[in-house]
Amino acid sequence: MSASVSPHAVESAWPQSKEQQAAYRRFQAMGLPTQRDEEWRYAPTDEIGAAVTSLLADPVSSMRDVSVDIDSALAAALPDVPVDSGRALVLVNGRLADSGFSGNGWTVSDNGVAVGGDTTAMAALNAACNARTIALTVDGNSEPLHIVHVVTAQRPTLASPRLHVTVPANVSANVVEHLVQLEADAPTVVNAAVWISLQSGAALRWHRLQCLGNSTLSVYETNATLESEATMDWFSLDTGAALARNHMRIALQGEFARADLSGVYLSADQQVIDNRLAIRHAQANASSSQEYAGIAGGESRAIFQGKVRVDEGADGTKAKQRNRNLLMSDTAKVYTKPELEIYADEVECAHGATTGQIDPDALFYLLARGIHATHAKRMLVDAFVAASLAPVNDTPLAATIQQRLADKLAQLQPDVSP
Amino acid sequence: MPLLSIKDLHVSVGSTPILKGLSLDVDAGEVHAVMGPNGSGKSTLSHVLAGKPGYKVDSGTVSYDGQDLLDLEPDERARAGVFLAFQYPVEIPGVNNAYLLRAALNAARTTRGEEEIDAVGFMKLVRDKCALMQMDQQFLTRSVNEGFSGGEKKRNEVLQMAVLEPRLCLLDETDSGLDIDALKVVAEGINTLRSTERAMLMVTHYQRLLSYVEPDVVHVLADGVIQTSGGKELALKLEAEGYDWVRRESAA
Numbered sequence: 001m002s003a004s005v006s007p008h009a010v011e012s013a014w015p016q017s018k019e020q021q022a023a024y025r026r027f028q029a030m031g032l033p034t035q036r037d038e039e040w041r042y043a044p045t046d047e048i049g050a051a052v053t054s055l056l057a058d059p060v061s062s063m064r065d066v067s068v069d070i071d072s073a074l075a076a077a078l079p080d081v082p083v084d085s086g087r088a089l090v091l092v093n094g095r096l097a098d099s100g101f102s103g104n105g106w107t108v109s110d111n112g113v114a115v116g117g118d119t120t121a122m123a124a125l126n127a128a129c130n131a132r133t134i135a136l137t138v139d140g141n142s143e144p145l146h147i148v149h150v151v152t153a154q155r156p157t158l159a160s161p162r163l164h165v166t167v168p169a170n171v172s173a174n175v176v177e178h179l180v181q182l183e184a185d186a187p188t189v190v191n192a193a194v195w196i197s198l199q200s201g202a203a204l205r206w207h208r209l210q211c212l213g214n215s216t217l218s219v220y221e222t223n224a225t226l227e228s229e230a231t232m233d234w235f236s237l238d239t240g241a242a243l244a245r246n247h248m249r250i251a252l253q254g255e256f257a258r259a260d261l262s263g264v265y266l267s268a269d270q271q272v273i274d275n276r277l278a279i280r281h282a283q284a285n286a287s288s289s290q291e292y293a294g295i296a297g298g299e300s301r302a303i304f305q306g307k308v309r310v311d312e313g314a315d316g317t318k319a320k321q322r323n324r325n326l327l328m329s330d331t332a333k334v335y336t337k338p339e340l341e342i343y344a345d346e347v348e349c350a351h352g353a354t355t356g357q358i359d360p361d362a363l364f365y366l367l368a369r370g371i372h373a374t375h376a377k378r379m380l381v382d383a384f385v386a387a388s389l390a391p392v393n394d395t396p397l398a399a400t401i402q403q404r405l406a407d408k409l410a411q412l413q414p415d416v417s418p
Numbered sequence: 419m420p421l422l423s424i425k426d427l428h429v430s431v432g433s434t435p436i437l438k439g440l441s442l443d444v445d446a447g448e449v450h451a452v453m454g455p456n457g458s459g460k461s462t463l464s465h466v467l468a469g470k471p472g473y474k475v476d477s478g479t480v481s482y483d484g485q486d487l488l489d490l491e492p493d494e495r496a497r498a499g500v501f502l503a504f505q506y507p508v509e510i511p512g513v514n515n516a517y518l519l520r521a522a523l524n525a526a527r528t529t530r531g532e533e534e535i536d537a538v539g540f541m542k543l544v545r546d547k548c549a550l551m552q553m554d555q556q557f558l559t560r561s562v563n564e565g566f567s568g569g570e571k572k573r574n575e576v577l578q579m580a581v582l583e584p585r586l587c588l589l590d591e592t593d594s595g596l597d598i599d600a601l602k603v604v605a606e607g608i609n610t611l612r613s614t615e616r617a618m619l620m621v622t623h624y625q626r627l628l629s630y631v632e633p634d635v636v637h638v639l640a641d642g643v644i645q646t647s648g649g650k651e652l653a654l655k656l657e658a659e660g661y662d663w664v665r666r667e668s669a670a
Contacts (some may be wrong), residue, residue: 193532249562358512359508360471361508362508362510362513364471364492364508365504365507365508365510365520365562366493366510366513367469367492367493367496368468368469368470368492368493368494368496368501368502368504369518369521369522369525369578369582370496370497370498370522370525370529371493371496371521371522371525372493372520372525372581373491373493375521375525376493379513379517379518379521380510380513382512382513383510383511383512383513383561384512386512
């Protein structure tokens with residue numbers, strides 16, 4: 001099916017509405033991120049700044065709608081995951097495409113007003129680029145929702161998806177989100193802003209697979225709020241993009257809320273993958289965990305900044321944070337910064353970070369048993385990522401994730417010396 | 419032709435020479451023991467034969483089954499039938515014992531042009547070998563050597579050897595860290611593997627293991643060369659008199 005994208009597209013002038021203009025002024029006031037900002041310390045902010053500035057020099061062109069055949073785009077971008085266009089919410093360059101999405105328990109509207117105040121320049125820019133927010137909600141009998149971000153850069157492109165997902169009280173929902181790219185030729189920035197609202201007792205499982213083109217810069221902000229007894233199980237796999245910056249803010253606003261986050265990220269060549277997580281325990285007896293594993297080869301940079309804040313009075317908090325990194329070359333760099341900020345008295349918090357190479361003794365042991373070098377290394381890498389992959393082992397995505405890992409590791413393998 | 423033939427082998431670590439012209443032949447069907455004091459180069463010998471990185475072969479040759487052993491990568495050596503039972507078996511969290519064993523067995527089989535073993539055949543084989551080593555099968559589902567006691571680790575080494583059926587077994591201080599019961603089990607496992615097709619080279623500091631696994635030949639390694647060789651009575655003499663007399667004789 002061929003579809004052109006939403007009627008809210010940029011036609012002539014930009015920013016259009018008063019709200020967008022106000023957001024643009026906020027963006028200008030806050031300014032593009034620089035490495036002087038603590039939260040952007042290790043990222044190539046100059047590159048982001050230059051790319052955004054260049055795209056904003058001709059905003060009408062860089063945000064122009066494109067027409068894409070959805071079925072063939074899905075087949076091309078996700079050859080390894082059969083996604084039925086009728087069951088997928090497809091965004092082309094950030095704008096909702098008419099894919100004939102039929103709901104299956106999900107209700108979508110793009111009439112939603114902007115949510116929340118944007119606290120970062122990039123989120124303000126996202127607001128300036130969107131007249132509306134795509135709002136999603138779900139009932140108790142939903143099927144897993146595929147959200148597919150298709151980026152196609154036939155010309156320099158600024159894609160600004162803006163989503164608000166609400167899971168009502170005591171409803172369970174599953175989301176699988178893909179970020180994929182059809183052509184990677186023209187300079188592309190993806191600047192996403194996603195809000196997740198989990199009402200009391202809501203349960204959300206969200207698995208996100210990012211495999212954007214290798215010249216694309218992606219800045220992806222997620223803001224989740226969890227009311228009492230709400231739970232969120234989050235998994236992300238990052239293998240693509242020149243820069244993938246994932247900034248998650250999670251507020252545990254109700255007692256006994258739980259957020260378990262895990263992620264695996266692999267960077268090659270000159271890639272930069274930057275995970276920034278901030279979890280705030282605002283109420284008592286909530287729990288959270290972070291289990292992130294990074295593998296960096298080539299001259300890439302893998303960054304993890306994880307912060308847990310426990311507010312005064314949030315007694316009974318349980319928070320765990322772990323980031324482990326595997327260096328696959330002498331020139332790759334890893335930055336890891338786990339942080340705890342605790343203002344309550346009775347809490348159980350733990351954090352840890354490690355960075356190392358494949359253990360040469362373990363590798364020799366496997367070789368001495370006759371296992372081929374590539375297989376032996378793969379066994380050790382699998383063992384390394386096992387804890388982070390545990391939450392997705394028994395899901396339909398498991399095979400896809402394994403394949404993506406294998407493909408990316410094959411790219412990293414030449415950098416490994418036995 | 420001997421299965422293993424080492425000629426005038428010189429090996430150093432960094433700038434320190436460790437083996438200084440070691441020569442040794444082992445025929446198929448024979449069990450040789452290499453004994454020697456600490457620091458004599460015993461472990462270096464077994465490591466070099468298995469291809470462990472960190473050792474530099476300065477000169478000399480090692481032929482195994484007609485091939486230049488030193489020319490092969492460590493995994494190629496293993497698939498060609500060389501097995502090193504480690505003095506300190508490595509713990510590998512997250513890699514399951516059964517998976518390692520099956521991958522190792524299949525790598526060897528496909529190299530020999532045989533079909534991979536199926537799951538049922540593999541489980542039967544491993545069950546039998548576990549019984550031989552008096553090991554609980556739950557070991558198989560645990561991570562390689564993780565949390566194993568010293569004795570369990572050594573038994574696991576011999577279990578792997580029993581499953582892989584190598585042609586040349588290098589046993590590096592396999593008796594160290596074993597209590598007497600575990601020593602008997604390990605020795606029995608080794609004895610079961612003695613065959614006319616297979617050679618064994620046991621590197622050991624003490625005579626203890628040799629009471630249970632009787633060697634055909636005993637070599638005394640000191641200062642990087644074989645000082646003297648003899649029958650199993652040589653091991654008893656070493657146990658009774660220590661190593662000093664060997665050095666005195668060779669100096670004389």
